[in-house]
Amino acid sequence: xxxxxxxxxxxxxxxxxxxxxxxxxxxxxxxxxxxxxxxxxxxxxxxxxxxxxxxxxxxxxxxxxxxxxxxxxxxxxxxxxxxxxxxxx
Amino acid sequence: xxxxxxxxxxxxxxxxxxxxxxxxxxxxxxxxxxxxxxxxxxxxxxxxxxxxxxxxxxxxxxxxxxxxxxxxxxxxxxxxxxxxxxxxxxxxxxxxxxxxxxxxxxxxxxxxxxxxxxxxxxxxxxxxxxxxxxxxxxxxxxxxxxxxxxxxxxxxxxxxxxxxxxxxxxxxxxxxxxxxxxxxxxxxxxxxxxxxxxxxxxxxxxxxxxxxxxxxxxxxxxxxxxxxxxxxxxxxxxxxxxxxxxxxxxxxxxxxxxxxxxxxxxxxxx
Ligand SMILES: Nc1ncnc2c1ncn2[C@@H]1O[C@H](COP(=O)(O)OP(=O)(O)O)[C@@H](O)[C@H]1O
Ligand SMILES: [Mg+2]
Numbered sequence: 001x002x003x004x005x006x007x008x009x010x011x012x013x014x015x016x017x018x019x020x021x022x023x024x025x026x027x028x029x030x031x032x033x034x035x036x037x038x039x040x041x042x043x044x045x046x047x048x049x050x051x052x053x054x055x056x057x058x059x060x061x062x063x064x065x066x067x068x069x070x071x072x073x074x075x076x077x078x079x080x081x082x083x084x085x086x087x088x089x
Numbered sequence: 090x091x092x093x094x095x096x097x098x099x100x101x102x103x104x105x106x107x108x109x110x111x112x113x114x115x116x117x118x119x120x121x122x123x124x125x126x127x128x129x130x131x132x133x134x135x136x137x138x139x140x141x142x143x144x145x146x147x148x149x150x151x152x153x154x155x156x157x158x159x160x161x162x163x164x165x166x167x168x169x170x171x172x173x174x175x176x177x178x179x180x181x182x183x184x185x186x187x188x189x190x191x192x193x194x195x196x197x198x199x200x201x202x203x204x205x206x207x208x209x210x211x212x213x214x215x216x217x218x219x220x221x222x223x224x225x226x227x228x229x230x231x232x233x234x235x236x237x238x239x240x241x242x243x244x245x246x247x248x249x250x251x252x253x254x255x256x257x258x259x260x261x262x263x264x265x266x267x268x269x270x271x272x273x274x275x276x277x278x279x280x281x282x283x284x285x286x287x288x289x290x291x292x293x294x295x296x297x298x299x300x301x302x303x304x305x306x307x308x309x310x311x312x313x314x315x316x317x318x319x320x321x322x323x324x325x326x327x328x329x330x331x332x333x334x335x336x337x338x339x340x341x342x343x344x345x346x347x348x349x350x351x352x353x354x355x356x357x358x359x
Contacts (some may be wrong), residue, residue: 018274023236024281030236031243031285074250074287 032069036076043069050080059085092123094196094206095329096225096256100241102212104233105264108300108309109322110209111139113229116311116326118173122204125164127195128178129221130211131186137177141307142167151179154191160198169312174203184216189223196224205329214244222252228259229291234266234277243286260291262325267296279336290336292325294318 015021033040047067054060061083068079097110107130114126128136131151137143148163153176160176167173176199179186187195199206210221222228228249232242242261249256263282271278277285279293297318303310311322324334 015274020271020274020277020281023277024285027236027239027277027285030240034240034243035247071287074246 028071032071032076035071035074043067047080051082054082057088058082059088061085090201090204092200092203092206093227094200094208094225095227095229096208096210096222097229097231098210098218098221098245099212099231099238100214100245101232101238104238105231105262105294106212107135107139107209108304109229109231109262109264109294109325110136110207111309112311112319112322113326113329114140114173114205114207115170115309116323117205117207117329118167118170119312119323120326120330121172122330123172123202124205124207125174125176125199125203127176127199127206127208129187129192129208129217131178131217132180132183133211134178134180136209137165137175138307139304139309140167140175142175142177143307146177149177149179150195151182151186154187154195160195184211184220187220189220192220192223194224214241214248218245218248222249222256226255226257228256229262230259230288231262231264232282232286233264234271234282236277239277239282239285246286246288259288261286261288262292262294263290264294265296266293291328292321293336294321294325 032038047065051060051065064081064083066079066081068081070077070079097106097113099106110126114124118124126136126140127150128134129150130136134146134149137146142165145165147165148158150163152158153160153163164174164176167175196206196208206224208221208225211217230242230245230249232238246259249259261283263279266279267276270276279290283290295317297310297316299310299316300318303313303316309322310316310319311326313319327334
């Protein structure tokens, strides 16, 4: 019986890698781009350029730069995080 | 009298706009309100079939707009419910047959005759959509939990947001939810879709074979007892009338033994 199979299968919760979680992650990313009319790949270019600018003023901790596009109530926020070592000025 | 004009819209086709229009219309009429269903899917007339009224259509919305008949002559009264009428779409014309200005005027007139005017709209985000929403102050956005439908719903929400002065309120109906698949993390659930779209929820309608049976009979499920989808649509109608009807979490969010057993014995409340 299908119901019994389901009832006795080990609970999963919101396990990463499930179809539901993958769909939600893909949706978030897709809608962020849709709403901003942002072509795929542009964010990566911005990240590179912005990092280069900051790197002219500061030594940066290698491999620590983080770039996040967050949605808060259908509005987008770009959150960039650079770990600075010292000024170059 | 000044009724409320509510447009039912989705972006993507086949997600349940016409089904929702018919069922919410019947459920509202059963609460005692007078209701007019307007089929704005010109060229793809469907709503008359779902209502079981296809043999009684004489004139249509385009005839009214082009003044070949009076509005009252085109309205098809539902014999089972005297306070429910249908304004059918034309079957042989296309979306350009009625413009936004004409739609606005038509809705003004209908508003003076009915408590609720529900406008079923065509798929898409082009002129057909713009014309369908032209006379409305409220919208119901309908989607299924599938990615492509949610994406299109997001486009529609964006367009409605841009017309905030006219559309003062919109809420979401999530249709064809499969609680078991959600419980197995095989598809997105209510919480997931609401979070992604940042939108207020009007109701959740489960996937239900009864909908197909009732469509074949020409009797919307919300008019009969004992179906989960019918109850869902009746709850939606009550919420539209301002009643607070609690939602139950259809998602088995924290999937544990306890929630499973609780949900097993106490299945779906919508
Ligand atoms: N909750 C549901 N459960 C099962 N079938 C449904 C449900 N909602 C809609 N359907 C079916 O999906 C199909 C498309 O619905 P319809 O209302 O015509 O969509 P739309 O008007 O958005 O194109 C129809 O065959 C309908 O019977
Ligand atoms: Mg339709």
